[in-house]
Amino acid sequence: MNDSLKRFFDGDIWWSFKQHPLVMIAAVTALLCILASAFAPLVAPHNPFDLKTLNLLDAFTPPSWTTNGKAQFLLGTDDQGRDVLSTIMYGSRVSLVVGICAVLLAMLIGITLGLISGYVGGSVDAFIMRVADIQLSFPAILIALLIDGVARVALPKGMHDQLAVYVLVFAIAASGWVQYARTVRGSTLVERNKEYVQAARVIGRKPLAIMFSHVLPNVTGPVLVLATLHVGTAIITEATLSFLGVGVPPTQPSLGTLIRIGNDFLFSGEWWITVFPGAALVILVLSINVLGDWLRDALNPKLR
Amino acid sequence: MLAFIIRRLLQSVLVMVAVGFIAFSLFNFVGDPVSLMLPPEATQSDRDEVRKSLGLDEPFYVQFGKFVGNAVQGNFGISLRLGRPVSQLLIERLPATLELAMTAAVIGLLVGIPVGVYTALRRNSILAKSLLTGSLIGVSLPNFLIGIFLILIFAVWLGLLPSFGRGDVTKIGLWTTGLLTVTGLKALVLPAITLGLYPVTLIMRLVRSEMMEVLRTDYIKFARARGLSNNAVHFGHALKNTLVPVITITGLQLGGLIAFAIITETVFQWPGMGLLFIQAVQFADIPVMAAYLCLIGLIFVLINLTVDMLYYTVDPRLRISGSAAGGH
Numbered sequence: 001m002n003d004s005l006k007r008f009f010d011g012d013i014w015w016s017f018k019q020h021p022l023v024m025i026a027a028v029t030a031l032l033c034i035l036a037s038a039f040a041p042l043v044a045p046h047n048p049f050d051l052k053t054l055n056l057l058d059a060f061t062p063p064s065w066t067t068n069g070k071a072q073f074l075l076g077t078d079d080q081g082r083d084v085l086s087t088i089m090y091g092s093r094v095s096l097v098v099g100i101c102a103v104l105l106a107m108l109i110g111i112t113l114g115l116i117s118g119y120v121g122g123s124v125d126a127f128i129m130r131v132a133d134i135q136l137s138f139p140a141i142l143i144a145l146l147i148d149g150v151a152r153v154a155l156p157k158g159m160h161d162q163l164a165v166y167v168l169v170f171a172i173a174a175s176g177w178v179q180y181a182r183t184v185r186g187s188t189l190v191e192r193n194k195e196y197v198q199a200a201r202v203i204g205r206k207p208l209a210i211m212f213s214h215v216l217p218n219v220t221g222p223v224l225v226l227a228t229l230h231v232g233t234a235i236i237t238e239a240t241l242s243f244l245g246v247g248v249p250p251t252q253p254s255l256g257t258l259i260r261i262g263n264d265f266l267f268s269g270e271w272w273i274t275v276f277p278g279a280a281l282v283i284l285v286l287s288i289n290v291l292g293d294w295l296r297d298a299l300n301p302k303l304r
Numbered sequence: 305m306l307a308f309i310i311r312r313l314l315q316s317v318l319v320m321v322a323v324g325f326i327a328f329s330l331f332n333f334v335g336d337p338v339s340l341m342l343p344p345e346a347t348q349s350d351r352d353e354v355r356k357s358l359g360l361d362e363p364f365y366v367q368f369g370k371f372v373g374n375a376v377q378g379n380f381g382i383s384l385r386l387g388r389p390v391s392q393l394l395i396e397r398l399p400a401t402l403e404l405a406m407t408a409a410v411i412g413l414l415v416g417i418p419v420g421v422y423t424a425l426r427r428n429s430i431l432a433k434s435l436l437t438g439s440l441i442g443v444s445l446p447n448f449l450i451g452i453f454l455i456l457i458f459a460v461w462l463g464l465l466p467s468f469g470r471g472d473v474t475k476i477g478l479w480t481t482g483l484l485t486v487t488g489l490k491a492l493v494l495p496a497i498t499l500g501l502y503p504v505t506l507i508m509r510l511v512r513s514e515m516m517e518v519l520r521t522d523y524i525k526f527a528r529a530r531g532l533s534n535n536a537v538h539f540g541h542a543l544k545n546t547l548v549p550v551i552t553i554t555g556l557q558l559g560g561l562i563a564f565a566i567i568t569e570t571v572f573q574w575p576g577m578g579l580l581f582i583q584a585v586q587f588a589d590i591p592v593m594a595a596y597l598c599l600i601g602l603i604f605v606l607i608n609l610t611v612d613m614l615y616y617t618v619d620p621r622l623r624i625s626g627s628a629a630g631g632h
Contacts, residue, residue, distance in 0.1 A: 286441065
């Protein structure tokens with residue numbers, strides 16, 4: 001363990017990390033966001049979902065530095081008297097969980113289909129890649145919206161609110177698997193003809209075993225970079241769907257839901273209910289995207 | 305050539321059949337049309353009768369065939385939420401969405417091309433670099449958030465522009481346009497900018513990279529050697545050749561703009577098809593959902609087909625290896 005840590009700190013990636021101050025800022029910001037949301041119950045100044053602590057008289061308190069602000073509500077409160085800072089912490093929790101789970105599921109689907117497509121070839125390959133082509137000609141957000149919309153209609157009313165998060169994860173994953181499948185298929189086509197794969201075939205290992213225990217470890221590099229960049233997109237997609245009112249229910253708000261709630265009060269002058277969750281979303285996504293961009297360049301030997 | 309066209313057409317038909325099938329399943333498996341039409345106290349024999357009169361006792365493929373027949377004639381039934389024929393609703397809403405998407409595309413071209421040319425020619429100027437960084441930030445911002453911030457600044461704080469609706473519209477035959485009145489034009493500004501921001505960044509980056517590529521080619525060096533002025537080289541020779549991919553990409557993006565209009569229309573309460581669709585999803589208005597699905601599928605298939613054909617005519621390489629590669 002100590003050894004690999006030492007190797008990491010001596011390595012190119014850590015060096016490149018130290019060379020880019022913007023990337024370091026982004027990494028610290030992303031880490032802070034993730035920690036604040038992961039430990040929201042411990043660090044958040046209030047529990048916005050504990051109805052006992054809410055007081056409707058506190059509703060629409062502006063941020064603390066303005067004239068009518070109160071010290072205990074740093075970023076003000078919303079229409080139900082919930083502390084905006086705390087709802088943001090709890091909200092980014094939902095956003096991050098949905099985003100990361102969706103990316104993991106998309107990876108799972110994409111890698112599996114890509115491996116099968118590249119390794120088996122023939123008509124299976126043609127079919128999977130045709131489906132991928134067709135899906136790629138539609139914008140991802142439209143596909144996610146359609147899947148989510150259909151599931152919303154298909155599931156019985158009571159069940160939908162409970163399952164909303166899972167439906168959302170599935171919808172976003174199903175709209176994003178194509179990139180992974182294409183990348184993995186490409187590298188699998190190269191790996192398939194290498195000697196170690198032939199050797200594995202000669203000693204009689206089953207195709208599935210070859211695919212997952214021999215080929216897979218050799219094709220995951222580019223996939224990880226894709227995944228980092230995809231987390232940002234997935235969080236935006238989730239926020240957009242929730243903003244449109246077809247994402248997570250208001251009882252379990254994500255950043256998108258919070259922006260949607262605040263949007264109703266934009267005209268009555270309560271701008272902070274929208275602006276702060278919006279800013280949080282931008283900061284979160286930007287820092288993840290900067291990290292992903294840097295990782296792509298740092299891992300690309302051609303750019304060194 | 306013929307084989308290429310037939311294969312593309314066949315693929316388009318397959319996509320439309322798949323889309324139609326999803327729409328059909330929405331109708332038949334998701335919402336039970338019988339219980340939607342009858343009062344809850346109806347007896348079993350009532351149900352059977354309605355089932356028969358709707359043709360729901362027929363085999364699956366006959367029903368699907370009938371659905372396709374109706375869909376081709378634009379007959380999607382009656383909206384559950386608004387109680388009016390779906391086709392009528394869509395035709396009413398179509399002009400609003402198309403005007404918005406077209407304006408956004410025009411903004412994309414009018415802003416994206418000059419900025420792209422500028423950033424390619426003055427590569428190292430501070431302005432070019434900040435424009436490039438700005439475009440990166442613009443891409444990673446969620447579209448609806450840009451709309452909200454624009455509303456906050458220009459409608460709420462400055463009170464310059466309206467933030468919802470289409471303003472006064474003029475009716476020309478079936479088409480309603482907001483382009484002829486002052487309120488209509490004012491109402492168009494913020495939504496069009498919001499929707500146009502993505503094509504601006506896309507076209508700008510595309511023009512920049514194409515322009516830099518073209519400026520390195522031999523014929524540009526030759527043009528310079530002939531002693532042509534900088535302007536003649538840049539705009540007469542280089543720009544012309546960068547525009548072919550720009551136009552095809554813009555064409556391809558038009559479908560995306562119509563789809564993304566769902567978000568912009570919701571933010572600005574713009575009475576287009578996208579807003580209709582989102583409301584249909586929230587109210588489980590299946591006929592509207594199915595019709596929108598088919599329409600957007602058709603738009604995308606037609607756009608992709610047209611672009612493929614254009615590529616084929618423009619790029620002679622495709623004609624040689626067309627049967628082997630198939631596509632671009």
